[in-house]
Amino acid sequence: MTVPTRPLRPARRGPRFDLRTTAWFFVLLALLLSLGGVIARTAAQAAQRRPVWAVILLLLASAAVIAGHRGRRRWSARRALRRATEALEAAAETAAHALQEPAVAAAPVEAVAPPVAPAPAPVWEPATPAATTPAAGVAPAEETLLLDAAVVPQVMDYAVLDPDEFERAIAELCVRDGCTDVEVVGGAGDLGADVLAVAPSGHRLVVQCKRYGEGNRVGSQDLQRFGGTCFTVHEADIAVLVTTADFTAPALEYAEQCGIVCMDAEALTAWHLGTGPSPWETSYEA
Numbered sequence: 001m002t003v004p005t006r007p008l009r010p011a012r013r014g015p016r017f018d019l020r021t022t023a024w025f026f027v028l029l030a031l032l033l034s035l036g037g038v039i040a041r042t043a044a045q046a047a048q049r050r051p052v053w054a055v056i057l058l059l060l061a062s063a064a065v066i067a068g069h070r071g072r073r074r075w076s077a078r079r080a081l082r083r084a085t086e087a088l089e090a091a092a093e094t095a096a097h098a099l100q101e102p103a104v105a106a107a108p109v110e111a112v113a114p115p116v117a118p119a120p121a122p123v124w125e126p127a128t129p130a131a132t133t134p135a136a137g138v139a140p141a142e143e144t145l146l147l148d149a150a151v152v153p154q155v156m157d158y159a160v161l162d163p164d165e166f167e168r169a170i171a172e173l174c175v176r177d178g179c180t181d182v183e184v185v186g187g188a189g190d191l192g193a194d195v196l197a198v199a200p201s202g203h204r205l206v207v208q209c210k211r212y213g214e215g216n217r218v219g220s221q222d223l224q225r226f227g228g229t230c231f232t233v234h235e236a237d238i239a240v241l242v243t244t245a246d247f248t249a250p251a252l253e254y255a256e257q258c259g260i261v262c263m264d265a266e267a268l269t270a271w272h273l274g275t276g277p278s279p280w281e282t283s284y285e286a
Contacts, residue, residue, distance in 0.1 A: 024092030
């Protein structure tokens with residue numbers, strides 16, 4: 001005899017435990033609790049500042065809740081908590097699935113730049129010598145050449161200047177090197193003095209300028225005429241004779257006896273370039 005048996009119902013299995021979903025659940029729960037705490041603290045501060053308005057808003061909210069639940073079944077805190085928990089679980093599961101799905105990024109499309117025409121090659125042009133194109137308004141003794149971002153003096157040919165220009169050029173050298181009260185007094189009746197100045201040391205400087213051409217040297221007679229007036233008439237502490245040429249041996253001998261500084265073309269170029277001493281420094285060395 002066969003005994004009929006009732007079919008067994010399949011046992012209900014709860015949801016499978018997922019660590020990622022659980023973690024997201026607690027993260028969302030913590031955020032909700034933090035938001036609720038912020039709202040409660042803000043409400044408490046507002047109630048402290050204006051308690052009358054807080055009481056009125058609380059009464060209005062209570063009336064709205066009572067009116068909304070009238071005719072419905074009684075509110076259950078347990079049911080509300082269960083619904084909130086289910087919503088949090090659903091949100092956590094959605095976030096976990098979204099993180100598990102591989103993100104397919106669209107391949108970047110490289111922009112094709114339009115062809116650029118090559119720049120024309122620079123055309124080399126020979127530089128014009130600075131000596132043939134002096135700057136307007138610049139004295140010959142102040143002409144400079146810009147080289148490697150440093151301004152260096154340009155070699156000056158004082159022999160091409162006329163006598164007046166030569167005297168002004170010497171005066172400008174004195175000003176450049178720190179002399180004061182510089183005057184150009186050359187001319188008729190100058191009694192041998194072309195430039196007067198006060199040296200940086202405070203000594204009175206008297207300079208006679210002799211612009212001589214090639215082959216013409218300053219002789220002893222020129223030195224004797226200058227020596228007869230530079231100390232007695234002009235009361236020079238330092239007497240200097242500058243020339244674009246050279247000196248004869250008797251002239252140099254007389255100058256040494258009288259204490260006159262002789263500066264020939266080579267010494268003048270060194271003074272101009274700053275590679276040699278100035279005439280008053282030569283006097284100190286003597």
